[in-house]
Amino acid sequence: xxxxxxxxxxxxxxxxIPQFEEVAMNKFSPVFFSCALxxxxxxxxxxxxxxxxxxxxxxxxxxxxxxxxxxxxxAVGSGTAVADAITSELIRIANFNIVERSQLSxxxxxxxxxxxxxxxxxxxxxxxxxxxxxxxxxxxTEFMYARSFTNVFIPKTKLVFxxxxxxxxxxxxxxxxxxxxxxxxxxxxxxxxxxxYIPVALLTEENKYEQLDYAAQDIVWQIGHxxxxxxxxx
Numbered sequence: 001x002x003x004x005x006x007x008x009x010x011x012x013x014x015x016x017i018p019q020f021e022e023v024a025m026n027k028f029s030p031v032f033f034s035c036a037l038x039x040x041x042x043x044x045x046x047x048x049x050x051x052x053x054x055x056x057x058x059x060x061x062x063x064x065x066x067x068x069x070x071x072x073x074x075a076v077g078s079g080t081a082v083a084d085a086i087t088s089e090l091i092r093i094a095n096f097n098i099v100e101r102s103q104l105s106x107x108x109x110x111x112x113x114x115x116x117x118x119x120x121x122x123x124x125x126x127x128x129x130x131x132x133x134x135x136x137x138x139x140x141t142e143f144m145y146a147r148s149f150t151n152v153f154i155p156k157t158k159l160v161f162x163x164x165x166x167x168x169x170x171x172x173x174x175x176x177x178x179x180x181x182x183x184x185x186x187x188x189x190x191x192x193x194x195x196x197y198i199p200v201a202l203l204t205e206e207n208k209y210e211q212l213d214y215a216a217q218d219i220v221w222q223i224g225h226x227x228x229x230x231x232x233x234x
Contacts, residue, residue, distance in 0.1 A: 047180040050222040052165070054174055058227035062133040064090060065099035067123045069161060070139035078143035081209070082161050085216035086136065093224045103130050120166060127168040134174070138163030143212075157183045157211050179219050181211060 052058065066087045069079035083101075090098050107126050108118075118126070120137060127135035141160040158181065165175030 045180075045182045046218075048178065048219060048222060050175070050177040050219065050226055052175040052223070052226040055227050057174070058134075059095065061095050061097065063097045063099055063131060064134050064136065065104055065127050065130055065132045066090065066101075066136045067104065067118070067126070069137070069163070072140040072143040072160075075140065075143040078140045079138075081143075081212060082138070082140050082216070083136075085212050086163075086220060089216045089220035090223075092220060093228070099130050099132050120164070121171060124166055124168050124171045127166070132168055135166050135168060136163050137166060157181075159211055159215055161215075175223075177219060177222070179215055181215050183211060 066083045069082045071077065071079040087098060087101065090096050104126060107129050111126075113122065113126075123135055123137050138161055141162070142158045143160075144156075144158050146156045146158075160178075160180045162178040163176070164173050165177075166172070167174050
């Protein structure tokens with residue numbers, strides 16, 4: 001009985017192999033390969049990097065504040081938008097106690113300071129007065145959505161920012177990071193070949209804010225991954 005069962009299983013397996021090979025051949029046919037290639041070519045280009053100098057210090061309860069980033073050229077408010085997005089995501093790191101922006105704004109107003117022109121030293125003092133352990137400061141290099149005559153059907157979004165984590169006790173930099181995101185970078189190749197995803201042509205300027213949310217989630221995950229003992233920490 002057992003021999004017959006084994007024989008039947010082997011027989012069924014032999015019958016299945018040609019079917020599997022047929023599916024595999026269809027899956028990796030030229031059309032499928034072309035579609036996969038176009039999807040890869042149209043995907044976002046992302047470059048990111050996070051470095052934390054003293055990881056152990058961040059594995060305990062810490063108070064963290066995100067200062068307004070410097071705006072990108074011709075993108076007023078982009079610095080605040082990036083800082084707000086990162087602040088909203090940092091709460092996902094369990095041992096990070098995030099200081100509300102209103103507390104920082106109150107100190108800035110009391111000291112009659114211009115939030116857009118603060119030096120690292122001044123922001124460190126503000127962080128210290130807000131009783132934070134660390135502050136995150138940074139700048140936005142690019143924050144744009146482009147739909148011009150030459151790319152009317154393929155709008156592009158680009159977001160580039162960098163940041164530093166500063167210890168408020170002594171003003172030393174204990175961490176750095178950068179993020180570079182560009183969507184639709186190679187999308188023109190898909191259009192030349194005759195078909196591309198129509199949704200790309202329907203994107204609006206709001207897309208850059210959606211991309212900002214994704215970038216904030218990504219960079220905060222990177223921070224958490226570096227400072228926590230467990231993998232995939234958040």
